[in-house]
Structure formats: C-alpha cells, structure tokens
Amino acid sequence: MWVARDARADLAQLVLDNLDDLxxxxxxxxxAGTDEDPHTTRPR
Structure with missing residues (x-):
C-alpha cells in the first residue's frame, strides 16, 4: 500500500493499522471447544 501510494502515506501508521487489523x-x-466443525478449524 505504501509503494502504491507513492510512499506519501505515513509508513509507521500503515504498519500499526495493519497490525491492528491482524x-x-x-x-x-x-x-477450540466451540460449536464449529472441527474439520474446518485449524489447530493453533
């Protein structure tokens, strides 16, 4: 995203925003232990 925006955005803020999303x-x-299908849930 930073390169795509010609490096004009604040790189540190982009990193922090993406870490928040992650x-x-x-x-x-x-x-584990939820009602979800155990075959579709990956182990941690």
Whole structure:
C-alpha cells in the first residue's frame, strides 16, 4: 500500500493499522471447544 501510494502515506501508521487489523482477526477467530466443525478449524 505504501509503494502504491507513492510512499506519501505515513509508513509507521500503515504498519500499526495493519497490525491492528491482524490482531482483530486473530482475536475474532473461534477457539477450540466451540460449536464449529472441527474439520474446518485449524489447530493453533
């Protein structure tokens, strides 16, 4: 994204925003012992 925007965006902020998105995705992921199909849930 940074290169695609001609390096005009704040690189540190882009990294922090992406880490926030990653953390949100990890925390939202179901954990073992839920009602989800165990064959579709990857082990941690």
């Amino acid at each position: 953390t949100t995705g990890i925390l939202a992921r179901p954990t």
